[in-house]
Amino acid sequence: MFLKNCWYCAGWDHELSQGRDALITRRIAGESLVLYRRPDGGVVAMEDRCCHRQSPLSLGRKEGDALRCMYHGWKFGPHGRCVEIPGQTQIPERACVRTFPVVERDNWIWVWMGDPAKADADLICKAVGPGHPDWNLRTSKVRVNTNYRLELANLSDLTHISWVHDQTFGGTTVYASTRPKHTLKPRGMDTEIWLRGVPAPRFAQHLFPPDMVFDLYFLSQMSFPCNFILHFQVYAANNAAGAAAEGPSNGQLMLDTFSSQAITPCDADAVDYYYSWGASKATDAPGLGVLLYEAINEAFLEDKRILEGQHQRIKEKPDFRTVDYAHDAGPGKLLWLLDKLLKEEAAEQVA
Numbered sequence: 569m570f571l572k573n574c575w576y577c578a579g580w581d582h583e584l585s586q587g588r589d590a591l592i593t594r595r596i597a598g599e600s601l602v603l604y605r606r607p608d609g610g611v612v613a614m615e616d617r618c619c620h621r622q623s624p625l626s627l628g629r630k631e632g633d634a635l636r637c638m639y640h641g642w643k644f645g646p647h648g649r650c651v652e653i654p655g656q657t658q659i660p661e662r663a664c665v666r667t668f669p670v671v672e673r674d675n676w677i678w679v680w681m682g683d684p685a686k687a688d689a690d691l692i693c694k695a696v697g698p699g700h701p702d703w704n705l706r707t708s709k710v711r712v713n714t715n716y717r718l719e720l721a722n723l724s725d726l727t728h729i730s731w732v733h734d735q736t737f738g739g740t741t742v743y744a745s746t747r748p749k750h751t752l753k754p755r756g757m758d759t760e761i762w763l764r765g766v767p768a769p770r771f772a773q774h775l776f777p778p779d780m781v782f783d784l785y786f787l788s789q790m791s792f793p794c795n796f797i798l799h800f801q802v803y804a805a806n807n808a809a810g811a812a813a814e815g816p817s818n819g820q821l822m823l824d825t826f827s828s829q830a831i832t833p834c835d836a837d838a839v840d841y842y843y844s845w846g847a848s849k850a851t852d853a854p855g856l857g858v859l860l861y862e863a864i865n866e867a868f869l870e871d872k873r874i875l876e877g878q879h880q881r882i883k884e885k886p887d888f889r890t891v892d893y894a895h896d897a898g899p900g901k902l903l904w905l906l907d908k909l910l911k912e913e914a915a916e917q918v919a
C-alpha cells in the first residue's frame with residue numbers, strides 16, 4: 569500500500585537532460601510513468617499507457633511539448649489531452665492520458681501521485697542538492713528489490729551500521745548501547761544521535777592513528793514515502809575512548825557532511841534509491857569526496873544484500889511471528905505513523 573497524496577522522487581534532473589528527445593520511464597507506487605522535458609524546460613510526467621489500446625507511450629516519440637504514441641499515432645499534449653488522431657477529425661472527450669504534477673527541487677524531480685488539487689510543494693522534503701553552493705556532493709542511484717517498509721525500518725534504526733556496514737561505515741558496536749532521540753513529525757520522524765569517543769568509520773580508519781577517537785553526530789529527517797535527509801558531523805573527541813560521555817561533543821568540528829536520500833517505492837517488491845553525499849566546502853579536503861562516494865556506494869550494496877534477502881524471507885513466510893527488541897522503537901514509531909496516514913487516506917477515498 570502506498571500513500572497517494574505524497575511527493576515521490578522520480579530521479580536526478582540530469583537524467584532528463586541527456587538528449588532533447590529523451591523519454592524516461594519510472595515505476596512509482598504501482599503506476600507506470602513516462603517523463604520528458606518540454607522545450608521550455610518544464611517536465612511532464614504522464615501515465616505510460618496510451619488511452620487507445622494501452623501501448624506504452626514511452627515507446628512513442630516526443631514532438632515539441634507533445635508525445636505521440638507510435639502504435640496508431642495518437643498524439644497527446646503535455647496536459648494529457650489527445651490533440652490528434654490520424655485518420656479521424658473527431659477526438660473523443662475521453663481521449664486523455666493521466667498526467668501528474670511535477671516539481672524540480674534540489675536537483676531532484678518530484679512527482680505527486682495523488683489528487684492534483686492537494687499537490688503542495690511545501691510538502692517536499694528539505695534536502696541539500698548537489699547544486700548547493702556550500703557543499704561538494706556526488707550523486708548516484710541504485711535499484712533495490714525490496715519493500716519500501718523495510719527501507720523505512722532500516723533507516724530509522726542506525727544500529728545496523730555496526731553489523732551490515734562493519735567493513736564501511738562501522739568499526740564500533742557503540743550504536744547498540746546508544747539510545748537515539750526520535751521525534752515524530754506530522755509526516756515523518758527526526759532522529760538525533762551522538763556517539764562519543766568512537767574510532768573513525770572503517771572506511772577512513774587508515775587515515776588516523778589506531779587509538780584516535782572521535783565524536784559523531786547524526787541528525788536524520790525522514791519523511792514519507794521514504795526520504796532520509798542526513799546531516800552527519802565528525803568532531804575531535806576530547807574524552808578518552810570509552811569514557812562516559814553523553815550529549816554534544818566538546819571537541820572541534822573536523823568534518824561536516826550532508827547526504828540526501830530519496831527512496832521511491834516502485835511497487836511492493838522494489839525501490840529506486842537516489843542519493844548524494846559529500847562534505848561542506850569549509851571542511852572538504854583533497855580526495856575526501858571520492859572516499860565518501862566510494863564508501864556510500866559500497867555501503868548501499870551492503871544494505872541491498874540484507875534488505876533483498878530479508879524481503880525474500882518475509883515473502884516465504886509472511887505470517888511468521890518475529891520478536892522485537894529495544895531498537896525497534898524507531899521503526900515501530902515510523903511505520904505506525906505510515907499506517908495511520910494510509911488508513912486516513914483510504915477513509916478519505918471512501919467518503
Ligand code: FES
Pocket residue numbers: 618619620621622623637638639640641642
Ligand atoms: S495504442 Fe496508442 S494509438 Fe493505439
Ligand SMILES: [Fe+2]
Pocket residue numbers: 722728729732733867871
Ligand atoms: Fe545501511
